[in-house]
Amino acid sequence: MTTLIPILGDQLSHSLASLRAATPASAVVLMMEVTEEATYVPHHPQKIALFFSAMRHFADELRSLGWTVDYVALDDPANAQDFAGEVSRAAARHAATKIVTVAAGEWRVLDSQQTWADRTGLPVSILDDDRFIFSITSFMAWAKGRKRMTMEDFYRVVRRQTGLLMDGDQPIGGQWNFDQENRKSVPKGHRFTPPVRFAPDAVTSDVMALVAGRFGNHFGSIDGFRWAVTRTQALEALDDFVRHRLAGFGDYQDAMVTGEDVLNHSLLSPALNTGLLLPLEVCQAAQAAYHAGTAPLNAVEGFIRQILGWREYVRGLYWFAGPDYTSRNHLNATRPLPAAYWGAPTGLKCLAEAVDNTRRNSSAHHIQRLMILGNFAMLVGTDPAHVHRWYLAVYADALEWVEAPNVIGMSQFADGGLMSTKPYAAGGAYVNRMSNHCKSCAYDVKQRTGPKACPLNSLYWDFLARHEDALKNNQRLWRMYDGWRRFAPDEQVRIREQAADSMATLA
Incomplete structure (x- = not known):
């Protein structure tokens, strides 16, 4: 009686439900590197290398603990290059009597898992992924019948459930959210402590060579790969963040600085999304720093909210919204993705910095x-849909369940407000306030029209004018529309003409 346990690349946790449901003596763990997963969008080479290297290291850890691991490498000549094909081959190879797996994190792969019984003729148990803090069932119950599904409402429920940063039934510090304290610009000359990074070992180096050979035409550089690929490294990265950057995370979490890729950010999301770290333990480490007096409340609350609030919330919303969520297009936007996202120059310093960070690091x-x-x-x-596929491709932490709501819902307002109460639209003034990019930009951030005017200014006002019918009744936008109506008619015409020129040349 042999149980086959397929483990996916984002399930690299020793506490995984499928491992708890079996014993090493009666099971074979199957791990698979397949071309289908590396190419359904053209993933950044560092992203592919991260998953493959972490998988290989995890397989070695399982073997050291007594598990039998059948590991199918990408360049295995017999590799079927898709999950269903490899599960079928392994089931026959090991004369498996049943399959036990943990539910995939996205609709596309869950669809594959649901074919395995027919493909193999074996009973297949698909277990809930209980590594998250809030279950999908609990989220559905919370969401049922709600007129609004804001993250802030959800966040308070989960704070109370976990007791994180709570004093009885009330939040420590007397308020749930310290966002107003977390929007400071970086003082001139301020220095950030760089994060710990990890030189590739022999396993990772082999993976990097494989990825460079197979996927070297994908956008992004493999050369700067320094991600944590084991739990030991991930725990070291967590400790490094808590010790050296958490205290300053709150103040400057919304800031941007030319030449600074990381600032005080944690870089822990790839380790969380592969399963090397668990969300509750990361939140508890941050909370411990607050209680020890080494990090202020605004920093710790802001960081915990990213995980306990946003990460858990977007996962629930992804499954609540359904498999067609990524095709939503509330504003009927139809332009192709600008070439700037693949590195074409625009003269916009802020855009160039973000794209270059993405290209070099698979991160921003x-x-x-x-x-x-x-x-x-x-x-x-x-x-x-074009924006969604780009984000999914280029970021090391981009799994669809977390990426799609952040892009479709929050970034593009394409779900019509299911996730966000307003579009996150901004002109050059916002970038100038939160960064030093404008000082070295080819454009003048203070000009709306003219050859040197910052394109974001006219594009911002044109966006509001273009979508006035759809957005004018949004209570969070009334000041913006009041500002638009204060422009003289001829100024409105000039702004929209400027925006049209910018779209023609930049987009």
Whole structure:
């Protein structure tokens, strides 16, 4: 009686439900590197290398613990190059009597899992993924019948459930959210402590060579790969963040600085999304720093909210919204993705910095992703499906369950407000306030029209004018529309003509 346990690349946790449901003596663990997963979008080479290297290291850890691991490498000549084909081959190879697996994190792969019984003729148990703090069942119960599904409402429920940063039934510090304290610009000359990074070992180096040979034409550089690929490394990265950057995370979490890729951000999301770290333990480590007096409340709350609030919330919303969520297009945007996202020059310093960070590191922090890359794509009217596929491809932490709501819902407002109460649109003034990019930009951030005017300014106002019928009744936008109506008619015409020129040349 042999149980086959397929483990996916984002399930690299020793506490995985399928491992708990079996014993090493009666099971074979199957792990698979398949071309289908590396190419359904053209993933950044560092992203592919991260998953393959972490998988190989995890397989070695399982073997050291007594598990039999059948590991199918990408370059195995017999590799079927898709999950269903490899599960079928392994079931026959090991004369398996049943299959036990943990539910995939996205609709596409869950669809594959649901074919395995027919493909193999074996009973297949698909277990809930209980590594998250809030279950999908609990989220569905919370969401049922709600007129609004804001993250802030959800966040308070999960704070109370976990007791994180709570004093009885009330939040420590007397408020749930310290966002107003977390929007400071970086003082001139401020120095950030760089994060710990990990030199590739022999396993990772082999993977990097494989990826460079097979996927070297994908956007992004493999050369700077320094991600954590084992749980030991991931725990070291967590400790490094808590010790050296958490205290300053709150103040500057929305800031952008030319030449600074990381600032005080954690870079822990790839380890969380592969399963090397668990969300509750990361939140508890941050909370411990607050209680020890080594990190202030605004920093710790802001960081915990990213995991306990946003990460758990977007997962629930992804499954609640259904498999057609990524095709939503509330604003009827139809333009192709601008070439700037693949590195074409635009003269916009903020955009160039964000794209270059993405190309070199398969990473960019949340304000670059939302308020530069997402904002620009939305302002020029890019089809949200194109934006979604780009984000899914280029970021090491981009799994569809977390990426799609952040892009379709929050960044592009393509779900019509299911996730966000307003579009996150901004002109050059926002970028100038939160960064130093404008000082070295080819454009003048203070000009709306003219050859040197910052394109974001006219694009912002044109976006509001273009979608006035759809957005004018949004209570969070009334000040913006009041500002638009204060422009003289001839100034409105000049702004919209400027925006049309910018879209023609930049988009």
